[in-house]
Amino acid sequence: MxxxxxxxxxxxxxxxxxxxxxxxxxxxxxxxxxxxxxxxxxxxxxxxxxxxxxxxxxxxxxxxxxxxxxxxxxxxxxxxxxxxxxxxxxxxxxxxxxxxxxxxxxxxxxxxxxxxxxxxxxxxxxxxxxxxxxxxxxLRSLDTVTVDHAAGTLTAEGGATMASLQMALNDSPFFLPGATCPTVGIGGLTLGGGIGSDARWAGLTCDHLRQTRLISANGELLDVAADQHSDLFWALRGGAGGSYGVNTSFIFDLVETPATPVSNFTVRWRGADAAGLVLQAFQALMQHAPPEFGATVTVIPRDPAESGKRRSIDVLLSGHFIGQASDLQDLLTPLLGVKTPPVEHTIAALPFRESQRRLSESVTHALAFTGISRYANAPLPDDVTAQLVSGLINCPYRTDVAHGTLTLFGWVGGILTQTSRSATAYVHRDMTLLWRTGAVWSPEQPPRVGNELTAWTQEITSLIAPHTPNESYQNFPNTGIPEWQQQFYAENLQRLIEVKTAYDPDDIFRNPQSIPVSPGA
Structure with missing residues (x-):
């Protein structure tokens, strides 16, 4: 009871x-x-x-x-x-x-x-x-979302999810750039920056934050905006959740949806050879892709029982392009032209909302997961990409409920580079790619399964790290990141500490990777 x-x-x-x-x-x-x-x-x-x-x-x-x-x-x-x-x-x-x-x-x-x-x-x-x-x-009962069409704004309570926002905006001429997973909370997404499939042309979620209400460490209700507690407003746009208080509501400026159909695409390949070639081509493409292009490449090692370790690797490219299919076809030519042809290739002109729905991730229930991210501003050397593929081939578990993943996000760069690294707490403005090595497993499996897959993610990340800036996405926290303060916040860390000291000097709101009250704490 x-x-x-x-x-x-x-x-x-x-x-x-x-x-x-x-x-x-x-x-x-x-x-x-x-x-x-x-x-x-x-x-x-x-x-x-x-x-x-x-x-x-x-x-x-x-x-x-x-x-x-x-x-x-x-x-x-x-x-x-x-x-x-x-x-x-x-x-x-x-x-x-x-x-x-x-x-x-x-x-x-x-x-x-x-x-x-x-x-x-x-x-x-x-x-x-x-x-x-x-x-x-x-906060999950605090999930009300309202849209002011005249002002072009959206107000969301602190427990609202992306699904709540999408429902409220379904018949609206506006949208809010955000995550593709419908069950992600708007609070955590915004506070850590908020990358997504439209970030390269429409900005991060936090870039559209106009105001938020926050319960501070002493129980005070604060209205936080550019002209109210401006230092805290800066910190809440990329400083991640769990450091400064509890955010109970957010007001966002919305973006107009594209008036013309967008080009949604899905391309699938099979096998280790394809994985290496696609990863190389995608890294090169994202160094010059227009802001209207956003996509991810996901590589998953599958059960090798039928086709063997090298063949049983799935490669998926998915995304959408705010433009004509003919222009998209030109962009995809280096990927479609790799020596291993795709097993599936679909380009569809869709209304923007429908394209967003197709990009929404299916929700995986009742699984444990982990992951480590690493930003990049240039392609990896080809031999390093080959080592990543070897690591995928030798992933210790390759079943539906226990396997590794390697995802390359082409959701950064674009217009994000037009904002300085210190304009908000989200510092990674000049990056062109985001790698994420991940794993999922059933919590019902023996602990060694999770332990071995976690070690595998760290091993794969160690191949990427020497060839990338020392930066990681703060919304992908992981206690296995040794220099997390530098990787999450870089040169913005000191200012974040100063804001923390001003609003939560006793470190009431804390976790192992929250903003400390002093350097090195």
Whole structure:
């Protein structure tokens, strides 16, 4: 059962809410004096003191939403993250926030009781940073999305996903550049930058952020924009989530959808020889491709039982081009002309919305996953690409529920290079490619499966690293990245630390790769 909920009439509930609203107003007014001493002994890896049931009961009394405890029947499902690697990380409770006031209450309660607060929107953190042994602040009920067509803006609550946004914009002449996975949360996507299939011509998600509302470490509600808390606004556009507070809503400036059909394309090859040739040709193409072109190449080693290790490798090129099919055909000529011909080749003129839907990733359920990324601004040497293919051939597991992947994102470059590296916290503006070595496996398999695949991703990444800048995408966090501060933030790190010190000096909002309060922390 859940923690006790007060009984009573609708009127009494309203009275309670009014009382809580008044109390919150007083707390917000005195927020600068709010004691956070309970956190002073907590470090990034420290465990918190067990929280008395009386404190959890008090939290439930203060919430309009529901508080789930580990013994509740709904707890397990509510606690399950997208990445099943972290499904056994158990919070002391899950606060299903009904509104923004509930989020304020949760942050203040955490400060009062020395409990680390962690917010979850889409729950897609590849490093498990939307899981916690403290209080899990579940934002998924805060998923309202509204569109102001006259102003060309969209307002999304902190728990909204890409699917929520796409639904709200379905009949609109506007769109917001973002991720292709429908279950990704808009909060984490925006805060880490937000690359996607249209970023090269329409910008990052964070580039369109006009304003956000954030609950700070002392429980204060802040309206953050270019002219309000401008330093924090800078940090929230690429500084990643989990460092500065809980974002409860976002306002974005929208982009007009292309009026003419776009050219959607899918090309498939089979085999190790094709993988090497396609990767080489795609790297070369992305050094000069027009901004209207966005695509990815994904290479997956499959079960070798039927065709052998070299033949059983799938290669997929997919994307779309804001332009005519004839122009796209010219762009794809180097890829279509590789010595190993494709087994499938489709170009279709589609309305923009339909093309976006086709690019949306299918959702893989109940799998654990990991991945390490690496930005590049030039093609790898051919012999290094050949080594990558050898690594794919020798991937330790090649089944539907356990295998490695190598993805090359052609979602960067283009107009992103027209913005300076220091204009926002997202620093990787001058890159032309993003590599990602990944793996998936079933959490029901022995631990050695995940361990061996994780080691494989690190081995493949070690081949790429010497030939690329020391930079990685902060929305692909991974504790196996030794120099993550440099790789995620480069020369923007010091300013991010200064903002952290100003808004969360006691490091209340933290995870193993959150912005520290001092260099090297």
């Amino acid at each position: 859940t923690a006790p909920t007060p009984q009573g009439s609708r009127a009494s509930h309203k009275a309670r809410r009014k009382h809580l609203h008044n109390r919150r107003a007083l707390l917000r007014a005195a927020s600068t004096a709010l004691s956070v001493a309970g956190f002073s002994s907590l470090h990034r890896t420290a465990a918190q003191t067990p929280t008395p049931n009386t404190a959890l009961g008090d939290l439930q009394q203060r919430l309009a939403g529901q508080l789930l405890l580990p013994q509740d029947t709904a707890f397990s499902v509510a606690n399950t993250p997208a990445n099943r690697s972290y499904q056994d990380v158990t919070p002391i409770a899950i606060a299903r926030c009904a509104d923004e006031a509930d989020v304020i209450t949760c942050v203040q309660w955490c400060a009062e009781n020395g409990v680390p607060p962690v917010a979850r929107g889409g729950g897609h953190s590849s490093a498990g940073y939307s899981t916690t042994t403290g209080l899990l602040i579940d």
